Amino acid sequence: MAYTNIDDPSAYFQATTYTGTNSSGNSITNSGNSDLQPDMVWIKVRTYDNPHIIQDTSRGFAGNGEVNLLQSASTAAETTNGAFESFDSNGFTVGGTNATSRAYNGSTDNYIAWQWKANGGSTSSNTDGTITSTVQANTDAGFSIVTWTGNESASATVGHGLGVAPDMWIAKRRNGTYNWQVYTSALAPIGSNNLILTLNSTAAAEQVSGTSFTSSSTFQPSSNAKRNSGNMIAYCFASKQGYSKVGSYIGNGFANGPFVYTGFKPAFVLVKNTSAVESWVVYDTTRNTFNLTNLKLSPDTDDRENNNSAVGGAGYNDIDILSNGFKCRSNNAATNGSGNTIIYMAFAENPFTTSTGVPTTAR
Numbered sequence: 001m002a003y004t005n006i007d008d009p010s011a012y013f014q015a016t017t018y019t020g021t022n023s024s025g026n027s028i029t030n031s032g033n034s035d036l037q038p039d040m041v042w043i044k045v046r047t048y049d050n051p052h053i054i055q056d057t058s059r060g061f062a063g064n065g066e067v068n069l070l071q072s073a074s075t076a077a078e079t080t081n082g083a084f085e086s087f088d089s090n091g092f093t094v095g096g097t098n099a100t101s102r103a104y105n106g107s108t109d110n111y112i113a114w115q116w117k118a119n120g121g122s123t124s125s126n127t128d129g130t131i132t133s134t135v136q137a138n139t140d141a142g143f144s145i146v147t148w149t150g151n152e153s154a155s156a157t158v159g160h161g162l163g164v165a166p167d168m169w170i171a172k173r174r175n176g177t178y179n180w181q182v183y184t185s186a187l188a189p190i191g192s193n194n195l196i197l198t199l200n201s202t203a204a205a206e207q208v209s210g211t212s213f214t215s216s217s218t219f220q221p222s223s224n225a226k227r228n229s230g231n232m233i234a235y236c237f238a239s240k241q242g243y244s245k246v247g248s249y250i251g252n253g254f255a256n257g258p259f260v261y262t263g264f265k266p267a268f269v270l271v272k273n274t275s276a277v278e279s280w281v282v283y284d285t286t287r288n289t290f291n292l293t294n295l296k297l298s299p300d301t302d303d304r305e306n307n308n309s310a311v312g313g314a315g316y317n318d319i320d321i322l323s324n325g326f327k328c329r330s331n332n333a334a335t336n337g338s339g340n341t342i343i344y345m346a347f348a349e350n351p352f353t354t355s356t357g358v359p360t361t362a363r
Contacts, residue, residue: 003241004240004241005241008032008033009348010033010034012116013114013116013348014032015268016031016115018110019108019110020045020094020111021105021107022101026094028093028094038087039087039116039145040056040057040115042113043084043103043113045111046109049307050106051074052071052297054069057121057136057145058118058121058123058134058145071200073298076177077175077176078231081103081104082095083096084104112297114282116141118144129157130156131151132148132159133160141244142237144235146161150231150232157219158234160236166236166238167238168345170182170234171234173231174233175231176229176230179199181221185246187343197272199299199300201300202280202310204274204276204278237345242263243264243348244345245263246345248274251336251340255330256329258327259327262324264325265285265322265348265349267347269319270344273335273341275337279300279310280298281311281317281335283296291321292318292319294318298311310334311335317332326346
């Protein structure tokens with residue numbers, strides 16, 4: 001059996017940095033081995049305190065020609081902005097010349113864009129759940145974008161289209177002022193499958209009423225009506241050997257922190273301490289091309305890079321990214337709180353071993 005079916009992870013995920021121009025037609029081209037036409041683009045300006053902006057090809061563009069967007073650090077409802085101009089065959093284009101465009105394209109500002117490929121914007125109706133959903137799924141990469149209209153039912157289920165149970169889903173009501181809801185199977189081993197995290201909050205995992213579960217065909221949103229009513233969206237992720245991994249580890253509180261095996265050299269790592277009030281933290285190998293990996297952004301804040309006091313600057317919550325996982329290099333609580341359960345989601349730069357037996361190397 002092949003170690004992985006995904007020898008080139010850049011076909012499904014890429015992280016790209018760029019510089020803003022404050023003018024239209026700023027075309028951002030991905031540099032991975034494969035061309036990547038993204039279906040989900042998550043952008044953050046690194047040099048200015050401005051929102052994390054998430055857009056996708058399922059929600060696409062509004063009637064006014066502006067992209068539909070959500071902010072990861074905010075409860076705000078979906079809004080629109082003309083500064084994101086198009087999803088392209090190997091990247092995307094941004095523009096805009098007004099103050100609200102700085103989240104995308106401020107003059108000389110530095111940006112990071114994390115991008116995932118689903119199904120090229122092609123959606124289909126899914127009736128696997130008790131609620132009919134609209135899905136675009138990439139079963140090879142374990143990623144789907146799901147939209148539906150919530151019915152406030154505690155037992156409602158929603159089809160996700162992956163064919164295997166997602167290990168994480170991130171959901172948001174689009175037409176109301178409500179939290180982002182994050183479920184991960186990585187929390188099930190510590191006692192419950194109805195522990196939920198909040199992407200726009202530093203809060204520890206919370207117990208919700210009812211059961212939030214996943215199956216090979218459906219997932220169940222929290223029975224909290226505010227999180228399953230109105231127009232909803234979810235991003236669903238299933239771990240794929242050699243390409244992606246959702247899991248957890250226990251912090252040891254030492255500078256010589258735990259090593260976390262992923263089975264690939266990560267290009268992107270998202271972590272959250274689920275036992276304590278701590279920020280989410282994102283790392284990638286595009287901003288940090290060598291170890292230590294110490295440039296951090298927090299999806300729960302609008303703070304610029306390394307400007308969130310909860311995760312600190314260089315020297316705080318640093319990690320090493322290795323050929324087969326990552327290792328904590330500080331005793332800070334967000335990533336290595338002693339005895340705390342910390343969940344992560346990672347995507348590969350290279351598999352540890354390709355389908356033909358070729359190993360990757362450390363940085």
